[in-house]
Amino acid sequence: MKAFLLLTSFISFTLCAIAQHPGYYKLPVPADRQTAQQRKADINNINADAFTTGNFKGIPYRLLSPATTVKGKRYPLVLILHSSGGIGMDNLKQLNVLVKYWAQPQILAAFPAYIVAPQFPERTSNYIQARSGVPESVPSATLPDAIRLVDSLKKILPIDESSIYVLGFSMGGSSVINTIGCVPGLFAAAVAISGIPDFGHTAALGKVPLWIIHGNADLENPFASDSLLYHQLNKKQLTFWEIDKLQHEIFSDLYTTNILPEWLFRHHLHKK
Template sequence: MHKSNSKQIIAILFLTLTVNFAFAQKKEFRETSVDSLTFANNRKILNSLNTDAFEKKIFIKENIQIPYRLLIPKDKSNSQKYPLVITFHNSTRIGNDNENQLEPFAKIWLRPEIYNKYQCYVIAPQFSKRSSNYEKNSEGIQVSKPSEDVFALLELIQNVEKEYPNIDTNRIYLTGYSMGGSTAQNLLHIAPDKFAAMVSVAAVPDFSNLKKVSRKNIWLIHGEKDDENPYIGSVELFSKLSSNKKMTFTTFRKLNHNNIVIPFLLTEEIPKWLFEKRN
């Protein structure tokens, strides 16, 4: 074979492999540890933030009432479009005080460096009962099913969009931890075209609309030592969405259910990842 032809073939193969790698699913393992001091310190910093910037609202539809908090972009301009983030709380925050849903994972958006750099609207709803319920499927895997309140959230979001027309409807994001991560998955499966990306942490998976979510930007985060919401659920979801080239699955080998969000509380990793995504 001619030498120049050989070089061309090698170049083509290299380009093909590079392109395939670039558009393939991403599966990563992190060895991060969280000691008790880091756990307490990171949570303390977030819990010390003043939440008054989150306005208190309530959504009412027939027999459904959903209290929620709404964060407005720090330097809001009517001539600019802003993303919208919906953040869902875990099951220990169930209630109707319109306070407790602002867990540390939701307060990320209040950190001064995030509030200044990643300006957006943030909705933090609170559920008076479980927003996602769990059951085992025919494969023996625990899966999540949405409550009726989750379906009502679509109207809540539409109302906020009407009130604030400078929301960028191509950049609406879902985030959540534990039950909240499951609820984020539920809502993405209900209305996949509505949302540009989702970060789901330590969740019980939803397999109900896999074909439609196989083209969505999804970041699954789970601790391998999670004995509350089994890690195998995220493994199965990642496997079932093998055709989704916009999916990332991050496993923390040393973390469990209770400390999985700690590495993200004082970084900009989640806001940065979300803001790069659009419909």
């Protein structure tokens, strides 16, 4: 019943969009931008102390744990990859609205999970010009440390290995795509927001439920790259949201509603 309700919620939301092709929706920017910005400010004001600090082989990270845990039960893990604005070593700048969203009391209660947000001292994805004429991302030598961090947490926390997810914005969104290509079979689902895709691993990308959100007015990471990826993947397990007139920013519905955890947590990896 719970899975049905979550699916119904997602379907009812997308019915408000304009369906272009199967899995492809074009949505408007919400009219009430002021309310969304206030909600974003409230989330960003959540104290960083809600997250414990850690360091994995020189990579600082923050970890949010479920408010309560039940002995013998395992919980989802969400890996959140930061944008270039989060680069550093202070273990703070990576705590953007996508990370602190999960620390809201109502989200903690409704969607208990481990949330890990590593911080990298350099870019995790770099951009090159693809032969198709649009930018393409390639993983840096640092990105595999995110996977090693996940592997280390699996050994010490009660993590449900069928429910490991990855999401990110901008460079983080690019790194989401890179990561799926590097380690197919690890993630149950992924969300890439306003990133630059990797066209070298389309076979792996087609096997993972992937949700791409990108504003068509984005001048920093051109929308055309993600649009091309959509057509190359040929709709395999792909949900694509084109946000009309949105520039390089996180679509506000991702932090003003429950649609993000609802979509992620209805996907599970079926190990052979």
